[in-house]
Amino acid sequence: MSSGDLTRRRREAQRRNPAKVPKTIDYQNIDFDVFGSLLSFYIRSVNIVVSKDLDSQTALFGLAGGTGKISTILLTAANPGLRPSVLAHFIRKDRSAMGKLLEQMESDGFIEQRISRVERRARELYLTDKGKGIVQRVRQTIKRQDEEFFAILSAGERETLLQLLRKVYETYIDMIPSPEG
Numbered sequence: 674m675s676s677g678d679l680t681r682r683r684r685e686a687q688r689r690n691p692a693k694v695p696k697t698i699d700y701q702n703i704d705f706d707v708f709g710s711l712l713s714f715y716i717r718s719v720n721i722v723v724s725k726d727l728d729s730q731t732a733l734f735g736l737a738g739g740t741g742k743i744s745t746i747l748l749t750a751a752n753p754g755l756r757p758s759v760l761a762h763f764i765r766k767d768r769s770a771m772g773k774l775l776e777q778m779e780s781d782g783f784i785e786q787r788i789s790r791v792e793r794r795a796r797e798l799y800l801t802d803k804g805k806g807i808v809q810r811v812r813q814t815i816k817r818q819d820e821e822f823f824a825i826l827s828a829g830e831r832e833t834l835l836q837l838l839r840k841v842y843e844t845y846i847d848m849i850p851s852p853e854g
Contacts, residue, residue: 682824689726689821723822730818734807735781741766741774742783743811746800749784750808754797757786763846783807 708714728737736742744764749755761771775798778784783804789795800808823831 686822686825726822727815727818730814731811734811734814735783736811739774740764741770742778743815745774745778745798746783746804746808746811749798749800750805753799754789756789756795756797760798765846778804 705714724740727743731737731743736746741764745760748760748763757771757775758768760766761768766774775784775786779786782801785799785801786796787799789797823834826834
């Protein structure tokens with residue numbers, strides 16, 4: 674990527690996500706202490722910015738604000754009959770938060786919960802017609818948002834970052850259920 678391309682992409686990223694500049698003039702030489710070398714600091718900070726940008730892109734679908742709505746729509750679309758506990762596992766929601774999210778999405782008309790025919794105590798998630806109606810546009814929107822947000826990275830940098838984050842995710846998120854659970 675040429676330096677001109679990188680400059681253009683940075684300007685576009687800053688235009689899409691303008692920084693809230695402190696009201697004081699003396700903020701540019703802040704010592705970040707140990708944070709300057711912590712991945713967790715940068716991951717948390719970037720997560721806030723990328724989440725706000727994603728919210729601005731998905732607000733027209735009624736999916737902005739909070740986390741988990743887009744994941745719920747797309748994972749339920751890809752896995753009709755998905756159990757809430759499985760969804761919660763992969764999107765890292767506790768039982769209470771998952772219940773509130775599903776209640777809101779049901780109230781908004783995106784999903785419905787049905788009693789499992791196989792195990793009467795279990796619930797399964799399905800998209801309503803309204804939910805099905807937005808799936809393709811949501812996919813397109815979040816792919817575009819991802820491409821635009823991370824446009825400051827070269828294709829190789831994006832692939833490396835994706836591989837590294839996927840490795841961390843798969844290490845901490847048990848991808849294969851154990852036989853006893």
